[in-house]
Amino acid sequence: MNKLFQVAAIAAILLLISGCGSRPELPARSAAVPVGVDFSGRWELQGRNDAADARQVEREQGIYVPPAGSTRRQQTPERSGRNKRSKGTVVHVFIESGRSLKISQTSHGIFVSFDRSVVEEYTFGEKRVVSLGPIEAQRVSGWEGAVYIVETMDERGVILTETWALAGGGSELVREIKIQDGEQQLHSSRQVFDRI
Numbered sequence: 001m002n003k004l005f006q007v008a009a010i011a012a013i014l015l016l017i018s019g020c021g022s023r024p025e026l027p028a029r030s031a032a033v034p035v036g037v038d039f040s041g042r043w044e045l046q047g048r049n050d051a052a053d054a055r056q057v058e059r060e061q062g063i064y065v066p067p068a069g070s071t072r073r074q075q076t077p078e079r080s081g082r083n084k085r086s087k088g089t090v091v092h093v094f095i096e097s098g099r100s101l102k103i104s105q106t107s108h109g110i111f112v113s114f115d116r117s118v119v120e121e122y123t124f125g126e127k128r129v130v131s132l133g134p135i136e137a138q139r140v141s142g143w144e145g146a147v148y149i150v151e152t153m154d155e156r157g158v159i160l161t162e163t164w165a166l167a168g169g170g171s172e173l174v175r176e177i178k179i180q181d182g183e184q185q186l187h188s189s190r191q192v193f194d195r196i
Helices: 002-019 050-061
Strands: 039-046 102-106 109-114 119-123 128-132 135-144 147-152 159-167 172-181 184-195
Touching: none
Parallel strands: none
Antiparallel strands: 039 102, 039 184, 102 109, 109 119, 128 135, 135 147, 147 159, 159 172, 172 184
16 A cells, blocks of 8 residues: 555656646647738838837837847847846847838748848748747747737747738738737737838
8 A cells, every 4th residue: 555655656746747847839820821911022111210119118028129220149138138027038039120121922931031131931830949049939820810920939938929911901011019928918019011
């Protein structure tokens, strides 16, 4: 009886340990491109100052959004100005921004050039690990109706969600960015681009 109790206790501890180590998974998204949806073209941000927007976001939550024309680099806590509230949140390093975009869309994905300096590639229906230097995050992307969604989750479970959608009969591109830590929203912004 005592041996049976020991075996049961060890099994329970191992089960508990394995459960603590597992990371939540982002749900896969559709790779099927909706008929008539094509983001290809050149786009210009509507009358906003991107650098001022980035500073505002830093003041709000201590999350770093690169200004237009900047290049990617790993942000240290000292450099990014993160506060205790966002300590350990790294998904913000995967946000790119720019005043002008050039988008090329294929049947399998899109390529987004931000101010001709950084190009992001998104594959429709992807589910993979992305990395920037030593920082790794889980990424899924795909379609929900006519909206393209890219979700990136860090090791703590903080999720960066970007949505892309056409508006104004295809003359506008709307990009929404949200960062969630569980139920707590750390950041939300909306950018509207005009087709040029």
